[in-house]
Amino acid sequence: MAITVYNTLSGKKEPFEPLRPGHVGIYLCGPTVYKPSHIGHAVGPIIFDTIKRYLTFRGYKVTWVVNVTDVDDKLIDEAARQGTTTVELGRRVLADYLAAMKKLNIGYPGDDRAPGDLRTAGGGIDHMPKASEHIGDITRIIQTLINRKHAYVLGGDVYFDVTSDPDYGKLSHRSIEDQEGQRELKSGDKRHPGDFALWKAAKPDEPDEVKYDSPWGKGRPGWHIECSAMSARLLGETFDIHGGGMDLVFPHHENEIAQSESATGRVFAKYWLHHGLTRFNTKKVSKSDTSPEAVAAMKRMTLHNLLAELTPEHVRFFVLSTHYRRPIDFSDDNLEATKKGLERFYTLFERVQRETGRSVYEAVDRAGPLGGSGSSGDPGSEHHAKFVEAMDDDFNTAGAIAALHDAVSPINALMDRGGATPDDVLSLAGGLMQRGRLLGLFLIPPAAAPAASDKKLGEVMQVLLEVRQRLRKKKDFETGDFIRDALTRIGITLKDRPDGTDWKVE
Numbered sequence: 139m140a141i142t143v144y145n146t147l148s149g150k151k152e153p154f155e156p157l158r159p160g161h162v163g164i165y166l167c168g169p170t171v172y173k174p175s176h177i178g179h180a181v182g183p184i185i186f187d188t189i190k191r192y193l194t195f196r197g198y199k200v201t202w203v204v205n206v207t208d209v210d211d212k213l214i215d216e217a218a219r220q221g222t223t224t225v226e227l228g229r230r231v232l233a234d235y236l237a238a239m240k241k242l243n244i245g246y247p248g249d250d251r252a253p254g255d256l257r258t259a260g261g262g263i264d265h266m267p268k269a270s271e272h273i274g275d276i277t278r279i280i281q282t283l284i285n286r287k288h289a290y291v292l293g294g295d296v297y298f299d300v301t302s303d304p305d306y307g308k309l310s311h312r313s314i315e316d317q318e319g320q321r322e323l324k325s326g327d328k329r330h331p332g333d334f335a336l337w338k339a340a341k342p343d344e345p346d347e348v349k350y351d352s353p354w355g356k357g358r359p360g361w362h363i364e365c366s367a368m369s370a371r372l373l374g375e376t377f378d379i380h381g382g383g384m385d386l387v388f389p390h391h392e393n394e395i396a397q398s399e400s401a402t403g404r405v406f407a408k409y410w411l412h413h414g415l416t417r418f419n420t421k422k423v424s425k426s427d428t429s430p431e432a433v434a435a436m437k438r439m440t441l442h443n444l445l446a447e448l449t450p451e452h453v454r455f456f457v458l459s460t461h462y463r464r465p466i467d468f469s470d471d472n473l474e475a476t477k478k479g480l481e482r483f484y485t486l487f488e489r490v491q492r493e494t495g496r497s498v499y500e501a502v503d504r505a506g507p508l509g510g511s512g513s514s515g516d517p518g519s520e521h522h523a524k525f526v527e528a529m530d531d532d533f534n535t536a537g538a539i540a541a542l543h544d545a546v547s548p549i550n551a552l553m554d555r556g557g558a559t560p561d562d563v564l565s566l567a568g569g570l571m572q573r574g575r576l577l578g579l580f581l582i583p584p585a586a587a588p589a590a591s592d593k594k595l596g597e598v599m600q601v602l603l604e605v606r607q608r609l610r611k612k613k614d615f616e617t618g619d620f621i622r623d624a625l626t627r628i629g630i631t632l633k634d635r636p637d638g639t640d641w642k643v644e
């Protein structure tokens with residue numbers, strides 16, 4: 139059975155055949171780091187982390203790139219408003235974003251979890267290039283475009299000439315004549331209103347840290363060219379999957395294609411996967427409402443607050459409960475419905491533990507991930523087949539979750555009837571959990587469940603902290619730090635206070 143994907147470029151589902159057999163390169167447009175992440179920023183990473191987990195399960199070696207836009211008008215304006223530098227603001231916002239990725243069990247470069255950590259295995263971002271660190275790559279492509287007469291210099295700016303590219307509009311299915319949405323329309327000297335900036339000349343009031351040298355004078359790159367440069371650097375001039383939100387199809391992705399294909403003469407990305415946008419339909423808030431209640435409700439939308447309120451697993455389950463191409467309705471009703479759906483699985487796993495005396499999580503941890511070509515696990519089961527069929531069909535996570543739900547009742551029925559061996563029950567529940575893990579779900583017991591082991595963990599931590607204290611008294615800071623770092627790697631952070639040490643599980 140083959141995987142099919144809906145390709146925005148062709149407007150239909152196509153068999154998925156990567157350029158290099160066995161390898162997949164994915165580029166997802168990442169955050170512009172100027173304000174705290176909200177639920178919308180988590181949608182792309184959750185979806186593509188899940189796609190990567192599934193492709194890994196199907197035997198592919200996947201390289202996933204998410205860029206960071208740290209040079210941008212919005213960043214410059216917001217840094218000025220806050221009286222800080224773009225570098226400091228970008229660093230702070232990126233740290234907030236990565237903290238959310240960590241909670242969502244999405245790995246990233248510099249993640250302090252050990253390689254192969256169960257929570258991130260099979261998924262995770264491999265590269266997070268920053269625009270500010272690829273100025274050389276960017277200016278080289280711009281120069282190539284100028285040499286090939288696809289771009290022209292105007293003052294200190296450089297513009298892409300859309301009329302030079304006969305394919306312009308092929309992704310968004312628009313003609314050049316209806317390019318009214320372009321941001322740079324105000325510049326009256328451009329050859330065509332649809333021409334977009336590749337390089338923007340530095341303005342006198344801009345901070346020095348965003349003024350980069352170029353053959354056209356000091357300035358900074360336009361947004362679109364960043365992605366063309368960084369994807370080529372990390373995945374090659376042609377790669378398999380380019381992803382992003384539907385709102386990026388035009389002009390961002392259209393412009394990326396125009397730049398890259400005009401510069402290289404090759405296909406830029408083979409498959410274009412666009413996810414639906416988040417629609418806010420909570421009873422408590424409308425975007426135009428500025429009352430204190432509405433402002434408080436909007437604050438809830440920040441990813442940080444949302445992850446504290448809903449649990450990261452619930453956020454992930456909520457996002458994956460809708461097919462990625464459809465809009466996600468962020469409403470109290472939907473949040474409540476998905477919470478109930480998720481709890482149904484927790485209740486099953488708790489019951490299995492009660493009746494068999496063994497934790498499903500531990501049994502699955504020992505068995506390891508479903509592997510390789512997708513042939514392990516319980517391939518004979520109709521639920522497994524349904525799950526694979528849904529995921530093969532354009533990564534239909536909603537269908538895959540429905541297949542998980544279908545498996546719950548038979549396991550309960552088996553326990554109701556009695557007479558099944560603990561191994562039989564565990565094997566079925568374990569199979570269900572392993573499939574869930576391909577979606578990044580059920581990786582660790584929900585926060586409420588470890589309560590039984592909390593007491594023991596507390597006692598063990600007391601012993602460890604006492605040992606660390608004694609080492610430090612003997613001036614053996616190295617071993618003391620080893621204990622702290624080893625704990626950090628498994629997700630327990632220590633905080634030293636004057637009168638002792640606090641610890642918490644991240």
Ligand SMILES: [Zn+2]
Pocket residue numbers: 166167168365390394
């Ligand atoms: Zn992009």
